[in-house]
Amino acid sequence: QVTLRESGPALVKPTQTLTLTCTFSGFSLSTSGMCVSWVRQPPGKALEWLALIHWDDDKYYSTSLKTRLTISKDTSKNQVVLTMTNMDPVDTATYYCARKTYYYETSGYYDAFDIWGQGTMVTVSS
């Protein structure tokens, strides 16, 4: 059974750095094709993709947030860590981690986030 669980502070102050950890089980990030991503959702708003790390340590970031984000992995601990610098109240959101899976079909190969964590709410306030 594949599971992911987010952990981190529920409250951070403006200008501080947020560090979130995604701890997963049921798969290994050292396996070819495996990826873990972070997605956030401000209260009452839409999903926003943040960052993704591949099994081979290749990393991708949101264009608008790339200067503030760092994603990393610890394969031995089955963890992916996201840091976001210079937090602002507009960064208040539920932060999710999710596994991205590749699907091979006769028409081609496709990607999707097949398993999600429950999410962790982060409030930015002084």
Added chain:
Amino acid sequence: EIVMTQSPATLSVSPGERATLSCRASQSVNNNLAWYQQKPGQAPRLLIYGASTRATGIPARFSGSGSGTEFTLTISSLQSEDFAVYYCQQCNNWPLTFGGGTKVEIK
């Protein structure tokens, strides 16, 4: 960056009726398009990948269609548990992007 536009923002449908949700990409995503369902207080759940393939365990009343830049999610006969917010996502180009969502509510 590919912009994903969903319409309508809210869809009011009676139980048992058909719901049709639209998703448009600002450029072709080569059918690398996924749909998710999200209920209040829950994480999103994958419904469809590759524009038209149902994920494991997803009921047959959910179907996806479309290609290139225009995609549709159809729920053939709405059940009470289907009232939720639905998001499309393109996985073809970096950065990955989501649509703004369509809320399906009870009429």
